[in-house]
Amino acid sequence: PHEQKRYTGMRGMNLEEDITMSNKYYLERDIAVIYKKPTPVQIVKVDYPKRSAAKITEAYFRKPSTTDYNGLYKGYYIDFEAKETKTLRFPFANIWDHQINHLDAIKRHGGIAFIIIAFTTLNEVYLLDASYMIEKYRSDGVRHIDYDYIKEKGHLVHQGYAPRLDYLSVIDRYYLKEEKNENPKK
Amino acid sequence: PHEQKRYTGMRGMNLEEDITMSNKYYLERDIAVIYKKPTPVQIVKVDYPKRSAAKITEAYFRKPSTTDYNGLYKGYYIDFEAKETKTLRFPFANIWDHQINHLDAIKRHGGIAFIIIAFTTLNEVYLLDASYMIEKYRSDGVRHIDYDYIKEKGHLVHQGYAPRLDYLSVIDRYYLKEEKNENPKK
Ligand SMILES: [Mg+2]
Ligand SMILES: [Mg+2]
Numbered sequence: 001p002h003e004q005k006r007y008t009g010m011r012g013m014n015l016e017e018d019i020t021m022s023n024k025y026y027l028e029r030d031i032a033v034i035y036k037k038p039t040p041v042q043i044v045k046v047d048y049p050k051r052s053a054a055k056i057t058e059a060y061f062r063k064p065s066t067t068d069y070n071g072l073y074k075g076y077y078i079d080f081e082a083k084e085t086k087t088l089r090f091p092f093a094n095i096w097d098h099q100i101n102h103l104d105a106i107k108r109h110g111g112i113a114f115i116i117i118a119f120t121t122l123n124e125v126y127l128l129d130a131s132y133m134i135e136k137y138r139s140d141g142v143r144h145i146d147y148d149y150i151k152e153k154g155h156l157v158h159q160g161y162a163p164r165l166d167y168l169s170v171i172d173r174y175y176l177k178e179e180k181n182e183n184p185k186k
Numbered sequence: 187p188h189e190q191k192r193y194t195g196m197r198g199m200n201l202e203e204d205i206t207m208s209n210k211y212y213l214e215r216d217i218a219v220i221y222k223k224p225t226p227v228q229i230v231k232v233d234y235p236k237r238s239a240a241k242i243t244e245a246y247f248r249k250p251s252t253t254d255y256n257g258l259y260k261g262y263y264i265d266f267e268a269k270e271t272k273t274l275r276f277p278f279a280n281i282w283d284h285q286i287n288h289l290d291a292i293k294r295h296g297g298i299a300f301i302i303i304a305f306t307t308l309n310e311v312y313l314l315d316a317s318y319m320i321e322k323y324r325s326d327g328v329r330h331i332d333y334d335y336i337k338e339k340g341h342l343v344h345q346g347y348a349p350r351l352d353y354l355s356v357i358d359r360y361y362l363k364e365e366k367n368e369n370p371k372k
Pocket of ligand 2: 253
């Protein structure tokens, strides 16, 4: 039944919400401290009415400088972006240049950086190390990554009830184990 | 002359801006990846005018769940809050319960957590490990920390031109060295 969980509008759910719920689960059980960053907003005008809360009356969305999520797990700095796609490819139009550069900087400074990609029509979620995304993104002429490549290089994230998306168990299995044994990613 | 730098309104400067400029310096020189989190805002109403950017017309400030700054330095997860005070004490009214709990969680999970406190009338900035702040905050009847205590337990942050506030050199000297030798904070 867990496997039947679909990322559809009908369910009234989405990848972002599932990650937020998973982070809440990790936080409440004192497993990890990972948050979504607030949406960056350029505030232009604020009203200060008497006896009630300050009200922002003019503001604009800004481009995020970094990724959406970061935090701390078992002493490791964790940083990732999460994206849904309805097709069998991840188009680079979905990610900014400076987000790629940010993920690259995180790897360079010893953090764990990845993308979580949900293929909504397949109901599959993958964790892909940022190195693959960065390499493809910087290759001439390549404007997307195929599902097959993500399936090959990435790791399927288990969907369950709590946590909804257990992406930290992927980190345990493939990053922290690699770190101990042979560390092929560094 | 650097020592003459004052945190006054006249100078048109403040602690937050100095930290932001320092983080920019660290980022551009590829020393560290540390950002201020966007101000958390509850967005209620958005207009989508034709041919121009989406305009937020009703929004409210939310309490931050965490601290203002986090990032990555030499493989370490870094997390801190920055506060100015005009008096010779740091009043706990300046910090939220859940920010204290957040800093505590960061230490528990192996991150580096601290407060940067600017005494604006003295023109002195200190980095104080979160453990001292947490302990005092949770002591019965204590509603502030005195300057003398912060001076004793904290570390003076050098003010210069670039970076304006070299707080990472404090991390080098007192955290990373401790880590290698005896690690008394863990
Ligand atoms: Mg995003
Ligand atoms: Mg703050």
